[in-house]
Amino acid sequence: MAEKTIDLTLKVWRQESPDVEGHFDTFPAKGISTDMSFLEMLDVINNQLEKEGKEPIAFDHDCREGICGMCGSVVNGHAHGPQEATTLCQLHMRKFHTGQTIVIEPFRADAFPIVKDLVIDRGAFDRIIQAGGHITVRTGQAPEAHSVPVPKKKADTAMDSAACIGCGACVAACPNASASLFTAAKISQLCHLPQGHPERNRRVIAMVQQMDKEGFGSCSKRYECEAVCPKEIKVENITTMNREYLRALASSGE
Protein backbone atom coordinates (compact mmCIF):
# COMPACT_ATOMS: atom_id res chain seq x y z
CA MET A 1 0.00 0.00 0.00
CA ALA A 2 1.43 3.29 -1.10
CA GLU A 3 2.08 5.78 1.65
CA LYS A 4 -0.23 8.75 1.61
CA THR A 5 0.75 12.20 2.80
CA ILE A 6 -1.35 15.21 3.72
CA ASP A 7 -0.66 18.92 4.16
CA LEU A 8 -2.11 20.61 7.22
CA THR A 9 -2.06 23.90 9.08
CA LEU A 10 -1.51 23.66 12.84
CA LYS A 11 -2.66 26.28 15.31
CA VAL A 12 -0.94 25.38 18.56
CA TRP A 13 -1.33 26.93 22.01
CA ARG A 14 2.01 28.32 23.19
CA GLN A 15 2.52 29.39 26.76
CA GLU A 16 5.97 29.96 28.24
CA SER A 17 5.05 29.28 31.89
CA PRO A 18 2.00 29.02 34.16
CA ASP A 19 1.80 32.71 34.93
CA VAL A 20 2.27 34.30 31.50
CA GLU A 21 -0.41 34.86 28.86
CA GLY A 22 -0.57 32.20 26.18
CA HIS A 23 -1.26 32.61 22.45
CA PHE A 24 -1.69 30.53 19.30
CA ASP A 25 1.21 29.93 16.90
CA THR A 26 0.46 28.80 13.37
CA PHE A 27 2.70 26.25 11.64
CA PRO A 28 2.44 24.64 8.21
CA ALA A 29 2.67 20.84 8.46
CA LYS A 30 3.49 19.57 4.99
CA GLY A 31 3.96 16.00 3.80
CA ILE A 32 2.57 14.38 6.94
CA SER A 33 2.27 10.60 6.53
CA THR A 34 -1.26 9.37 7.27
CA ASP A 35 0.33 6.36 8.99
CA MET A 36 1.78 8.59 11.71
CA SER A 37 0.18 8.94 15.09
CA PHE A 38 -0.79 12.43 16.20
CA LEU A 39 2.18 12.60 18.56
CA GLU A 40 4.58 11.45 15.82
CA MET A 41 3.25 14.30 13.71
CA LEU A 42 4.11 16.68 16.57
CA ASP A 43 7.60 15.05 16.77
CA VAL A 44 8.12 15.83 13.08
CA ILE A 45 7.05 19.44 13.58
CA ASN A 46 9.33 19.73 16.61
CA ASN A 47 12.29 18.42 14.57
CA GLN A 48 11.63 21.13 12.01
CA LEU A 49 11.31 23.77 14.72
CA GLU A 50 14.61 22.70 16.29
CA LYS A 51 16.35 22.81 12.88
CA GLU A 52 15.11 26.36 12.51
CA GLY A 53 16.45 27.18 15.98
CA LYS A 54 12.96 27.67 17.39
CA GLU A 55 11.46 26.42 20.66
CA PRO A 56 9.76 23.02 20.14
CA ILE A 57 6.14 22.49 21.21
CA ALA A 58 6.03 21.06 24.73
CA PHE A 59 3.57 18.15 25.06
CA ASP A 60 3.16 15.27 27.50
CA HIS A 61 3.60 11.64 26.46
CA ASP A 62 4.94 8.41 27.82
CA CYS A 63 3.82 4.93 26.74
CA ARG A 64 2.34 5.94 23.36
CA GLU A 65 0.17 2.85 23.45
CA GLY A 66 -2.89 4.34 25.08
CA ILE A 67 -2.51 2.98 28.60
CA CYS A 68 -0.51 5.49 30.67
CA GLY A 69 -2.74 8.57 30.62
CA MET A 70 0.08 11.06 30.06
CA CYS A 71 -0.86 12.41 26.63
CA GLY A 72 -3.90 14.44 25.79
CA SER A 73 -4.77 17.76 24.20
CA VAL A 74 -7.95 19.28 22.88
CA VAL A 75 -7.91 18.88 19.09
CA ASN A 76 -10.49 20.96 17.22
CA GLY A 77 -12.63 21.07 20.35
CA HIS A 78 -12.39 17.33 21.09
CA ALA A 79 -10.35 16.10 24.05
CA HIS A 80 -7.95 13.45 22.58
CA GLY A 81 -9.14 14.35 19.08
CA PRO A 82 -12.15 13.35 17.01
CA GLN A 83 -11.91 9.54 17.30
CA GLU A 84 -13.99 7.96 20.06
CA ALA A 85 -12.42 5.83 22.81
CA THR A 86 -8.91 6.74 21.68
CA THR A 87 -6.04 8.53 23.40
CA LEU A 88 -4.18 11.20 21.45
CA CYS A 89 -1.17 8.89 20.95
CA GLN A 90 -3.42 6.25 19.35
CA LEU A 91 -5.07 8.75 17.02
CA HIS A 92 -3.70 8.51 13.49
CA MET A 93 -3.27 11.21 10.91
CA ARG A 94 -5.49 9.29 8.48
CA LYS A 95 -8.37 10.79 10.46
CA PHE A 96 -7.47 14.19 8.95
CA HIS A 97 -7.45 15.44 5.39
CA THR A 98 -5.29 17.71 3.29
CA GLY A 99 -5.94 21.41 3.71
CA GLN A 100 -7.39 21.00 7.18
CA THR A 101 -6.54 23.41 9.99
CA ILE A 102 -6.00 21.64 13.31
CA VAL A 103 -6.33 23.70 16.49
CA ILE A 104 -4.41 22.10 19.38
CA GLU A 105 -5.05 23.38 22.90
CA PRO A 106 -4.15 22.07 26.33
CA PHE A 107 -6.80 20.52 28.61
CA ARG A 108 -8.18 23.67 30.20
CA ALA A 109 -9.29 23.74 33.84
CA ASP A 110 -8.18 25.98 36.67
CA ALA A 111 -7.43 22.84 38.69
CA PHE A 112 -4.98 21.77 35.93
CA PRO A 113 -2.51 24.67 35.66
CA ILE A 114 -0.68 24.87 32.33
CA VAL A 115 3.01 24.13 32.87
CA LYS A 116 4.10 24.92 29.32
CA ASP A 117 2.35 24.91 25.92
CA LEU A 118 0.26 21.69 25.97
CA VAL A 119 1.68 20.31 29.23
CA ILE A 120 -0.62 20.54 32.24
CA ASP A 121 -0.14 19.72 35.92
CA ARG A 122 -2.53 16.91 36.88
CA GLY A 123 -1.26 16.74 40.46
CA ALA A 124 -4.82 17.40 41.63
CA PHE A 125 -5.75 13.87 40.50
CA ASP A 126 -2.88 12.39 42.54
CA ARG A 127 -4.08 14.23 45.63
CA ILE A 128 -7.63 12.90 45.13
CA ILE A 129 -6.21 9.36 44.96
CA GLN A 130 -4.11 10.03 48.07
CA ALA A 131 -7.18 11.28 49.93
CA GLY A 132 -8.79 7.89 49.21
CA GLY A 133 -6.20 6.30 51.47
CA HIS A 134 -5.47 2.65 51.97
CA ILE A 135 -7.47 -0.53 51.46
CA THR A 136 -7.37 -3.48 53.84
CA VAL A 137 -5.53 -6.41 52.28
CA ARG A 138 -3.54 -9.17 53.90
CA THR A 139 0.12 -8.81 53.23
CA GLY A 140 2.61 -11.63 53.24
CA GLN A 141 1.77 -14.90 51.55
CA ALA A 142 -0.79 -14.78 48.76
CA PRO A 143 -4.17 -15.84 50.19
CA GLU A 144 -5.93 -18.88 48.84
CA ALA A 145 -7.82 -17.76 45.73
CA HIS A 146 -11.25 -18.89 46.96
CA SER A 147 -10.94 -17.31 50.39
CA VAL A 148 -12.28 -13.94 49.17
CA PRO A 149 -15.09 -14.68 46.72
CA VAL A 150 -15.97 -11.89 44.26
CA PRO A 151 -19.11 -12.27 42.14
CA LYS A 152 -18.29 -12.16 38.42
CA LYS A 153 -20.57 -9.20 37.72
CA LYS A 154 -19.01 -7.12 40.48
CA ALA A 155 -15.51 -8.03 39.36
CA ASP A 156 -16.42 -6.90 35.83
CA THR A 157 -17.89 -3.61 37.08
CA ALA A 158 -14.81 -2.92 39.18
CA MET A 159 -12.56 -3.79 36.24
CA ASP A 160 -14.46 -1.46 33.88
CA SER A 161 -13.99 1.38 36.37
CA ALA A 162 -10.34 0.49 36.89
CA ALA A 163 -9.76 1.04 33.16
CA CYS A 164 -9.54 4.79 33.93
CA ILE A 165 -6.03 5.99 33.13
CA GLY A 166 -6.44 9.37 34.82
CA CYS A 167 -5.71 11.37 31.66
CA GLY A 168 -8.05 14.22 32.61
CA ALA A 169 -10.06 14.31 29.36
CA CYS A 170 -13.28 14.19 31.42
CA VAL A 171 -12.27 17.40 33.18
CA ALA A 172 -11.19 18.98 29.89
CA ALA A 173 -14.56 18.26 28.24
CA CYS A 174 -16.80 19.12 31.19
CA PRO A 175 -18.42 22.57 31.00
CA ASN A 176 -17.86 22.81 34.78
CA ALA A 177 -14.33 21.35 34.68
CA SER A 178 -15.67 18.67 37.02
CA ALA A 179 -13.54 15.70 38.05
CA SER A 180 -16.66 13.68 38.92
CA LEU A 181 -16.07 10.94 36.33
CA PHE A 182 -12.44 10.39 37.38
CA THR A 183 -13.20 10.45 41.12
CA ALA A 184 -16.26 8.25 40.62
CA ALA A 185 -14.29 5.66 38.64
CA LYS A 186 -11.66 5.46 41.38
CA ILE A 187 -14.34 5.10 44.07
CA SER A 188 -16.27 2.56 42.02
CA GLN A 189 -13.28 0.30 41.32
CA LEU A 190 -12.80 -0.22 45.06
CA CYS A 191 -16.33 -0.14 46.48
CA HIS A 192 -17.44 -3.14 44.41
CA LEU A 193 -14.67 -5.36 45.77
CA PRO A 194 -14.54 -6.91 49.24
CA GLN A 195 -11.00 -5.57 49.72
CA GLY A 196 -12.31 -2.03 49.41
CA HIS A 197 -15.29 -2.42 51.74
CA PRO A 198 -13.90 -1.61 55.20
CA GLU A 199 -12.94 1.95 54.21
CA ARG A 200 -15.72 2.68 51.71
CA ASN A 201 -17.57 5.33 53.75
CA ARG A 202 -14.48 7.23 54.77
CA ARG A 203 -13.01 6.94 51.27
CA VAL A 204 -15.93 8.47 49.33
CA ILE A 205 -16.24 11.42 51.70
CA ALA A 206 -12.50 12.13 51.68
CA MET A 207 -12.15 11.87 47.89
CA VAL A 208 -15.17 14.07 47.21
CA GLN A 209 -13.90 16.65 49.71
CA GLN A 210 -10.47 16.63 48.04
CA MET A 211 -12.12 16.95 44.60
CA ASP A 212 -13.90 20.10 45.80
CA LYS A 213 -10.76 21.42 47.46
CA GLU A 214 -8.74 21.11 44.25
CA GLY A 215 -11.14 23.50 42.53
CA PHE A 216 -13.06 21.15 40.25
CA GLY A 217 -16.72 21.88 39.46
CA SER A 218 -19.74 19.69 40.12
CA CYS A 219 -21.65 17.38 37.79
CA SER A 220 -24.46 18.81 35.62
CA LYS A 221 -25.13 15.44 33.92
CA ARG A 222 -24.23 16.62 30.43
CA TYR A 223 -22.31 13.43 29.53
CA GLU A 224 -19.45 15.18 27.71
CA CYS A 225 -17.00 13.31 29.98
CA GLU A 226 -18.34 9.92 28.92
CA ALA A 227 -18.23 10.93 25.26
CA VAL A 228 -14.54 11.88 25.28
CA CYS A 229 -13.23 9.23 27.69
CA PRO A 230 -10.59 7.15 25.88
CA LYS A 231 -11.38 4.22 28.19
CA GLU A 232 -15.18 4.51 27.85
CA ILE A 233 -15.77 5.08 31.55
CA LYS A 234 -19.53 5.51 31.96
CA VAL A 235 -21.51 8.15 33.87
CA GLU A 236 -22.96 5.18 35.78
CA ASN A 237 -19.78 5.49 37.88
CA ILE A 238 -21.01 8.91 39.04
CA THR A 239 -24.29 7.26 40.01
CA THR A 240 -22.25 4.80 42.07
CA MET A 241 -20.26 7.63 43.68
CA ASN A 242 -23.45 9.45 44.68
CA ARG A 243 -24.93 6.22 46.08
CA GLU A 244 -21.75 5.61 48.06
CA TYR A 245 -21.91 9.18 49.31
CA LEU A 246 -25.52 8.74 50.48
CA ARG A 247 -24.54 5.51 52.23
CA ALA A 248 -21.64 7.28 53.96
CA LEU A 249 -23.90 10.14 55.06
CA ALA A 250 -26.40 7.68 56.48
CA SER A 251 -23.79 5.74 58.42
CA SER A 252 -22.10 7.15 61.47
CA GLY A 253 -18.32 7.08 61.47
CA GLU A 254 -16.52 4.32 59.54
Add this chain to the structure above:
Amino acid sequence: MSDTASFSSRVSTSVARELVVAVTGLGLIVFILGHLVGNMLIFAGPEALNGYAEKLASLGELLWVLRLGLITFAVLHIGLAAHLTWANWSKRTSRYAVTAAVGRKSVASQLMIYSGIIILCFFFFHLWDFTFGTKTGPGTVVPLMGGQEELGLFGLVWNSFANPLRAACYIVAVCCVGLHLSHAIASVWVTLGVLTHRATDKADAVAWTIGVVVALGFASIPIYVLVRTYIIGQGA
Protein backbone atom coordinates in the same frame (compact mmCIF):
# COMPACT_ATOMS: atom_id res chain seq x y z
CA MET B 1 -9.84 11.70 59.46
CA SER B 2 -11.22 14.41 61.70
CA ASP B 3 -11.87 16.51 58.61
CA THR B 4 -13.93 13.83 56.89
CA ALA B 5 -15.78 12.90 60.06
CA SER B 6 -17.37 16.23 60.95
CA PHE B 7 -21.01 16.33 59.97
CA SER B 8 -20.93 19.88 58.65
CA SER B 9 -18.04 19.10 56.30
CA ARG B 10 -19.87 16.00 55.04
CA VAL B 11 -23.01 17.88 54.10
CA SER B 12 -21.29 20.86 52.52
CA THR B 13 -19.53 19.09 49.63
CA SER B 14 -20.67 19.61 46.04
CA VAL B 15 -22.08 16.07 45.95
CA ALA B 16 -24.12 16.66 49.13
CA ARG B 17 -25.43 19.98 47.79
CA GLU B 18 -26.47 18.29 44.56
CA LEU B 19 -28.31 15.64 46.57
CA VAL B 20 -30.32 18.37 48.30
CA VAL B 21 -31.06 20.06 44.96
CA ALA B 22 -32.25 16.70 43.61
CA VAL B 23 -34.49 15.80 46.56
CA THR B 24 -36.06 19.26 46.82
CA GLY B 25 -36.46 19.29 43.03
CA LEU B 26 -38.38 16.00 43.20
CA GLY B 27 -40.65 17.51 45.86
CA LEU B 28 -41.33 20.51 43.63
CA ILE B 29 -42.08 18.20 40.70
CA VAL B 30 -44.71 16.40 42.79
CA PHE B 31 -46.27 19.79 43.54
CA ILE B 32 -46.22 20.77 39.84
CA LEU B 33 -47.89 17.53 38.78
CA GLY B 34 -50.58 17.99 41.46
CA HIS B 35 -51.06 21.60 40.38
CA LEU B 36 -51.46 20.46 36.77
CA VAL B 37 -54.13 17.90 37.66
CA GLY B 38 -56.00 20.53 39.71
CA ASN B 39 -55.82 23.04 36.88
CA MET B 40 -57.47 20.64 34.47
CA LEU B 41 -60.72 21.28 36.40
CA ILE B 42 -61.02 24.53 34.44
CA PHE B 43 -62.31 22.42 31.55
CA ALA B 44 -65.11 21.18 33.81
CA GLY B 45 -66.45 24.71 34.28
CA PRO B 46 -66.55 27.45 36.93
CA GLU B 47 -68.15 25.36 39.68
CA ALA B 48 -65.55 22.61 39.50
CA LEU B 49 -62.52 24.94 39.58
CA ASN B 50 -63.93 27.31 42.20
CA GLY B 51 -65.09 24.38 44.34
CA TYR B 52 -61.58 22.90 44.19
CA ALA B 53 -60.04 26.26 45.15
CA GLU B 54 -62.42 26.61 48.09
CA LYS B 55 -61.67 23.10 49.26
CA LEU B 56 -57.94 23.90 49.22
CA ALA B 57 -58.55 27.17 51.10
CA SER B 58 -60.64 25.35 53.71
CA LEU B 59 -57.62 23.24 54.67
CA GLY B 60 -56.64 26.22 56.81
CA GLU B 61 -53.56 25.55 58.86
CA LEU B 62 -52.68 22.41 56.92
CA LEU B 63 -52.52 24.52 53.75
CA TRP B 64 -49.95 26.76 55.43
CA VAL B 65 -47.91 23.78 56.54
CA LEU B 66 -47.83 22.61 52.90
CA ARG B 67 -47.01 26.10 51.69
CA LEU B 68 -44.18 26.51 54.18
CA GLY B 69 -42.83 23.10 53.13
CA LEU B 70 -42.93 24.15 49.49
CA ILE B 71 -41.28 27.49 50.23
CA THR B 72 -38.52 25.73 52.18
CA PHE B 73 -37.96 23.28 49.31
CA ALA B 74 -37.94 26.10 46.77
CA VAL B 75 -35.49 28.23 48.78
CA LEU B 76 -33.11 25.27 49.26
CA HIS B 77 -33.42 24.20 45.62
CA ILE B 78 -32.89 27.65 44.15
CA GLY B 79 -30.23 28.75 46.64
CA LEU B 80 -28.05 25.66 46.30
CA ALA B 81 -28.53 25.33 42.52
CA ALA B 82 -27.57 28.99 42.05
CA HIS B 83 -24.56 28.52 44.32
CA LEU B 84 -23.40 25.40 42.44
CA THR B 85 -23.87 27.08 39.06
CA TRP B 86 -22.00 30.18 40.18
CA ALA B 87 -19.15 28.02 41.50
CA ASN B 88 -19.05 25.97 38.28
CA TRP B 89 -18.69 29.10 36.16
CA SER B 90 -15.43 29.93 37.87
CA LYS B 91 -13.70 26.57 37.32
CA ARG B 92 -12.37 27.31 33.84
CA THR B 93 -11.20 30.89 33.48
CA SER B 94 -9.32 30.31 30.20
CA ARG B 95 -11.72 29.59 27.36
CA TYR B 96 -11.26 27.08 24.56
CA ALA B 97 -10.74 28.61 21.12
CA VAL B 98 -12.68 25.74 19.55
CA THR B 99 -15.53 23.83 21.13
CA ALA B 100 -17.27 20.81 19.67
CA ALA B 101 -20.67 19.27 20.43
CA VAL B 102 -20.08 16.00 22.24
CA GLY B 103 -22.10 13.88 24.65
CA ARG B 104 -25.81 14.09 25.28
CA LYS B 105 -25.71 17.79 26.00
CA SER B 106 -29.23 18.94 25.24
CA VAL B 107 -30.60 22.45 24.99
CA ALA B 108 -32.43 21.82 28.27
CA SER B 109 -29.24 20.83 30.11
CA GLN B 110 -27.42 23.96 28.94
CA LEU B 111 -30.27 26.29 29.88
CA MET B 112 -31.07 24.95 33.40
CA ILE B 113 -30.08 28.12 35.24
CA TYR B 114 -31.85 30.37 32.71
CA SER B 115 -35.07 28.34 32.60
CA GLY B 116 -34.84 28.29 36.40
CA ILE B 117 -34.57 32.09 36.61
CA ILE B 118 -37.54 32.52 34.26
CA ILE B 119 -39.59 30.07 36.35
CA LEU B 120 -38.71 32.00 39.53
CA CYS B 121 -39.77 35.34 38.00
CA PHE B 122 -42.90 33.70 36.63
CA PHE B 123 -43.69 32.29 40.10
CA PHE B 124 -43.93 35.77 41.63
CA PHE B 125 -45.95 37.11 38.71
CA HIS B 126 -48.25 34.09 38.91
CA LEU B 127 -48.87 34.57 42.67
CA TRP B 128 -49.59 38.26 42.18
CA ASP B 129 -51.88 37.46 39.27
CA PHE B 130 -54.02 34.63 40.67
CA THR B 131 -53.24 33.87 44.32
CA PHE B 132 -53.46 37.50 45.42
CA GLY B 133 -55.68 38.67 42.55
CA THR B 134 -59.19 40.00 43.27
CA LYS B 135 -61.61 37.12 42.88
CA THR B 136 -64.79 39.20 43.04
CA GLY B 137 -66.20 42.14 41.13
CA PRO B 138 -66.38 43.03 37.44
CA GLY B 139 -62.97 41.49 36.71
CA THR B 140 -64.43 38.03 37.21
CA VAL B 141 -67.39 38.44 34.88
CA VAL B 142 -66.99 36.52 31.64
CA PRO B 143 -69.53 37.88 29.12
CA LEU B 144 -68.69 34.98 26.83
CA MET B 145 -70.07 32.49 29.36
CA GLY B 146 -73.36 34.35 29.28
CA GLY B 147 -74.81 36.63 31.89
CA GLN B 148 -73.30 39.09 34.33
CA GLU B 149 -72.52 36.51 37.01
CA GLU B 150 -69.27 36.86 38.93
CA LEU B 151 -67.27 33.69 38.40
CA GLY B 152 -64.64 34.03 41.13
CA LEU B 153 -61.24 32.47 40.45
CA PHE B 154 -62.50 30.96 37.21
CA GLY B 155 -63.49 34.38 35.90
CA LEU B 156 -60.18 35.92 37.00
CA VAL B 157 -58.19 33.20 35.22
CA TRP B 158 -60.36 33.34 32.13
CA ASN B 159 -60.13 37.10 31.73
CA SER B 160 -56.41 37.04 32.39
CA PHE B 161 -55.80 34.54 29.59
CA ALA B 162 -58.18 36.33 27.24
CA ASN B 163 -55.39 38.92 26.98
CA PRO B 164 -53.17 37.43 24.23
CA LEU B 165 -49.98 39.03 25.54
CA ARG B 166 -50.52 37.65 29.02
CA ALA B 167 -51.47 34.26 27.62
CA ALA B 168 -48.28 34.24 25.53
CA CYS B 169 -46.19 35.01 28.64
CA TYR B 170 -47.82 32.10 30.46
CA ILE B 171 -47.21 29.76 27.53
CA VAL B 172 -43.52 30.72 27.36
CA ALA B 173 -43.19 30.29 31.14
CA VAL B 174 -44.75 26.82 31.22
CA CYS B 175 -42.57 25.77 28.27
CA CYS B 176 -39.59 26.76 30.48
CA VAL B 177 -41.04 24.56 33.23
CA GLY B 178 -41.26 21.64 30.76
CA LEU B 179 -37.72 22.28 29.51
CA HIS B 180 -36.37 22.49 33.07
CA LEU B 181 -38.12 19.24 34.02
CA SER B 182 -36.89 17.38 30.93
CA HIS B 183 -33.27 17.67 32.09
CA ALA B 184 -34.13 17.52 35.80
CA ILE B 185 -35.95 14.21 35.61
CA ALA B 186 -33.32 12.69 33.32
CA SER B 187 -30.46 13.58 35.66
CA VAL B 188 -32.00 13.26 39.13
CA TRP B 189 -31.49 9.48 39.03
CA VAL B 190 -27.74 9.91 38.64
CA THR B 191 -27.65 12.29 41.60
CA LEU B 192 -29.72 9.94 43.75
CA GLY B 193 -27.49 7.02 42.81
CA VAL B 194 -30.00 4.78 41.07
CA LEU B 195 -29.43 5.09 37.29
CA THR B 196 -27.69 2.23 35.49
CA HIS B 197 -25.96 2.86 32.18
CA ARG B 198 -28.51 0.74 30.32
CA ALA B 199 -31.40 2.80 31.71
CA THR B 200 -29.94 6.14 30.58
CA ASP B 201 -31.90 6.29 27.32
CA LYS B 202 -35.12 5.25 29.05
CA ALA B 203 -34.66 7.94 31.71
CA ASP B 204 -34.14 10.49 28.94
CA ALA B 205 -37.32 9.37 27.17
CA VAL B 206 -39.40 9.42 30.36
CA ALA B 207 -38.04 12.86 31.32
CA TRP B 208 -38.72 14.28 27.88
CA THR B 209 -42.26 12.88 27.91
CA ILE B 210 -43.04 14.34 31.34
CA GLY B 211 -41.57 17.68 30.27
CA VAL B 212 -43.77 17.80 27.17
CA VAL B 213 -46.88 16.67 29.07
CA VAL B 214 -46.36 19.33 31.75
CA ALA B 215 -45.71 22.11 29.19
CA LEU B 216 -48.65 21.11 26.98
CA GLY B 217 -50.92 20.50 29.97
CA PHE B 218 -50.40 23.96 31.47
CA ALA B 219 -50.33 25.67 28.06
CA SER B 220 -53.62 24.05 27.09
CA ILE B 221 -55.49 26.37 29.46
CA PRO B 222 -54.49 29.75 27.95
CA ILE B 223 -54.74 28.22 24.48
CA TYR B 224 -58.27 26.99 25.26
CA VAL B 225 -59.30 30.43 26.56
CA LEU B 226 -57.82 32.18 23.52
CA VAL B 227 -59.55 29.80 21.14
CA ARG B 228 -62.89 30.21 22.90
CA THR B 229 -62.55 33.98 23.03
CA TYR B 230 -61.27 34.77 19.55
CA ILE B 231 -62.10 31.83 17.29
CA ILE B 232 -65.06 29.77 18.42
CA GLY B 233 -66.81 32.53 20.34
CA GLN B 234 -70.01 32.60 22.25
CA GLY B 235 -71.89 29.70 20.77
CA ALA B 236 -69.54 26.95 21.84
